[in-house]
Amino acid sequence: MTANHLERSMADVLGSILDSDDDELLVVDPTVSVMESLVDIAADYEGDLPTLHVLADDRLLKDLMDDFLVAADAADLVDSDRMTLRELDGDVDNTLVVGEGVLYALVSAGEYVAALSADDESFITDAYESYHGMWADATPFVLRTPSLSRVRDTLDDDIGESVRADFDTVLQSLETARGDGDGLDEVTISLLVAAKNDVLLYDISKWGEDIGIASKATFSRTKTRLEEMGLIDTEKVPIDVGRPRLRLKLGDERLRTAGSDELASVAHRMLN
Template sequence: MVRNVYDDRIDGVLQRVFGEDDGPVYVADATAAVVEAVVDALSAIEDCPEVRLLAEDDAFKTVFADFLVGSEAADHVAAGRLSLRVAAEPGANPTVVASGRVTSLVDAGARVGGLRSDEAGLVEAARTNVEERWNASGEFSLRTPPMSTVREELSTDLDASVQEDFTGMLDSLETARGDDEDLDEVTVSLLAAAKNESLLYDISRWGEDTGVASKATFSRTKSSLEDAGLIETEKVPIEVGRPRLRLTLADERLRDAEPDQIAAAAQTVLN
């Protein structure tokens, strides 16, 4: 008989459950919290199984609005570790169905339980049900690019120092949703480019090529950062065509600052 699993966090329970199976493992009726926990758990396991995640469309959209989580999930999808499908209809409690085991996730706030059973009839019925629902569901289109691709292309298209500052700023953030309290990936990349005095043309082309955002979005965000007094631009003549704009940090005190300090200053100004 399998033992129940307990932890302070959902991803802690999932790490232990995933680590016992070769896959594919189904996670059905995932809430937004469970979707995020699945991504975190896969990132923490070196030899992880293929996880098939079934959730409502709103749960996926809520979680993946955060660039940090969305880009991490995209890495797992690209590597074949994660598949995402939208449930055709709402289910009940979040459940993990693996080989020979069913685990029901119970989030009690300060404590999370994985209540488990290996009773053959229950496991077979649960697996049949989840496979039928999976086959009847449509794929969720994750538009966020993989973080590994974003970083690699940033280092190649601009410079390793821009990539390092971009990564440092993102690592200092809890979330990157671009709402009233958070910076987003476009703002962070422009600040990293400005710290290294890169061209707006180069960073916006990188953003469009990788799928981070359109050139128009980069242009609008650049204007907002200028209006806020965070960055400045200077014209750089070229042989043919209109001059291009070089980005710089407006506050000289930030030009030698660490990435986390720049991100914190930007959050303070923008909020």
């Protein structure tokens, strides 16, 4: 009989399940907290991670993937074939984690989270076959965010190691990276880090468009907004042919004196 798991957090429960011997697990109808924890744990998992097939509500996935921190880690998992994301057609009574020989229902109550296991082998087999068939027929969810590994590699190659290091530090200081008032979005983060390192607007916006973060127009609009609010300054840099290009600089003393780990929090306070 597979044991129940009782922990104080969703992350601990999922970690216990991932440590099992299953090569493949289906995660059916996850909540936001389940998906956030699953992506976070899987992205840093040490050892042989089971292949994770996720069947989730497409609206939940779209909203969740607006957070660059979650989306970029999920993209890494998808690109490395450690996770698939597909759209669930309908609802399930509980969030389920299903393997060939295991079936868990995830339940939160008070200060604890539990993974309650089924012990009837024929029921587990039927559930696995049913949900695996559902997953096989489901529409793949298109994840448009570039993977975090690609972001880092291209920042190193196209912009510079110092920019990539600052970008990593800023991301590590954030709990969310979305532009809805709860945090800074990936375009704002990129521009602030570029300004900290005196990078040309042309270079950072071309990089962002090339890897799929956002269009040059989006970078330009965001730069204008940040400039109007005093977070960023620009200076013209003459070139041999054509209009001068703009070098980005931090526009406020509070930002210029902030460390990379404080840059996001200072900018967020200024924007709000």
